Amino acid sequence: xxxxxxxxxxxxxxxxxxxxxxxxxxxxxxxxxxxxxxxxxxxxxxxxxxxxxxxxxxxxxxxxxxxxxxxxxxxxxxxxxxxxxxxxxxxxxxxxxxxxxxxxxxxxxxxxxxxxxxxxxxxxxxxxxxxxxxxxxxxxxxxxxxxxxxxxxxxxxxx
Amino acid sequence: xxxxxxxxxxxxxxxxxxxxxxxxxxxxxxxxxxxxxxxxxxxxxxxxxxxxxxxxxxxxxxxxxxxx
Numbered sequence: 001x002x003x004x005x006x007x008x009x010x011x012x013x014x015x016x017x018x019x020x021x022x023x024x025x026x027x028x029x030x031x032x033x034x035x036x037x038x039x040x041x042x043x044x045x046x047x048x049x050x051x052x053x054x055x056x057x058x059x060x061x062x063x064x065x066x067x068x069x070x071x072x073x074x075x076x077x078x079x080x081x082x083x084x085x086x087x088x089x090x091x092x093x094x095x096x097x098x099x100x101x102x103x104x105x106x107x108x109x110x111x112x113x114x115x116x117x118x119x120x121x122x123x124x125x126x127x128x129x130x131x132x133x134x135x136x137x138x139x140x141x142x143x144x145x146x147x148x149x150x151x152x153x154x155x156x157x158x159x
Numbered sequence: 160x161x162x163x164x165x166x167x168x169x170x171x172x173x174x175x176x177x178x179x180x181x182x183x184x185x186x187x188x189x190x191x192x193x194x195x196x197x198x199x200x201x202x203x204x205x206x207x208x209x210x211x212x213x214x215x216x217x218x219x220x221x222x223x224x225x226x227x
Contacts, residue, residue, distance in 0.1 A: 001202050001223040005183040006161035008205045014215050017161045018178070020169050020222035027194055030166060036192035 028116025029139035044122055045115025047155050048136045048145035054079045057086065057103035064102055065094050077135055077143055078106045084141040085112060112137040115144055119159075123152045169194075169220055178218040194222065 006019040020026075024034065033040045040046050053076040055064045068076045074094065078087040087106030098105070112135045113122060122134060126149040133148040164172070172178035173196065180197035182189045189199035200208050202223075213219055 001183050002221045003161075005181070005200075005202050005205055005221040005223075008202075009209055009213075009219060009221065010161055012206065012209055014209070014213070014219055016218040018164045018168070018172060018218060018220045019161055020166070020220050021163045022166065023222045023225040024182070024192065024194055025225035026166055027169075028192070032166070033195055034192040035195050036190055038191050 025116070026139065029114045031115035031136075031138055031144055034116070038118070040115075041155075042119055042159060043115060044113055044117045044119060044134075044136050044147045044152070045144065047119070047151045048115065048147055049151070050145040052077060052135075052143075052146035054083070054143065055089065055102050056080070057101070057106075059102045060099060061089070061093070061096075061102055061105060062099045064089060068094060073146075075133070075146070077110075077146075078102055079143055083143050085110065085135060085137055085143050088135070110135055112141075113147070114139065119152050119156050122147065123149065123156055126152065164220065169222075172218055172220055176218050178220050179213050181213070181219060181221045182223070183221050184223050188224070197222075 002019050006017045009017045028034055031045045053068045053071050053073055055076050055078055064076055074091045076089040077085055079085055087108050088110040089106050093105050115136055133146050136144040136147050180194055181200050182193050182197045183202045185201050186199055
């Protein structure tokens with residue numbers, strides 16, 4: 001639609017017209033705020049825990065285990081230098097006594113959701129799949145943080 | 160002339176060049192969610208409303224949902 005709108009504006013004498021081709025889907029996927037009846041406050045991005053622990057492929061599980069415990073979480077996301085998500089270290093792995101490199105034991109390529117994802121849909125999904133949380137990433141795969149089921153349910157109850 | 164722009168371009172145009180943001184989807188979709196500061200001019204109403212609602216001397220950025 002927007003290319004046609006841009007073209008029509010040009011015929012009406014508007015000389016400086018730009019077409020944001022990727023649209024509001026792109027905007028929301030980048031975690032940028034949206035306004036409206038279902039604006040950002042009903043989307044995952046508003047409730048993300050940005051302080052969820054992160055680690056690198058080459059780190060020792062022992063070091064990560066300590067950091068995760070001190071931070072008060074039970075999970076850690078494995079990211080590369082640009083914060084693109086590579087994997088996840090979950091509760092079971094953290095509870096094990098082994099001392100290996102993170103890259104050897106991480107769960108590869110976890111499912112992620114966008115900051116623009118609707119809370120109501122995510123809560124339904126987390127309940128259906130019995131998930132305690134979901135990682136939130138931008139459209140280029142960079143970790144924004146963790147949306148916990150508890151936080152999402154509380155936010156929905158308030159809205 | 161119309162040009163395709165990125166998200167970063169939109170941010171720059173609105174912050175630095177007073178660009179007018181226009182969502183061209185139906186009103187109900189605009190009311191559901193829209194970019195901060197955007198106004199609603201559905202595509203079918205562009206010819207009728209553009210000159211009344213927009214300043215032709217300033218940049219205009221139009222958008223819809225995505226590439227499709």
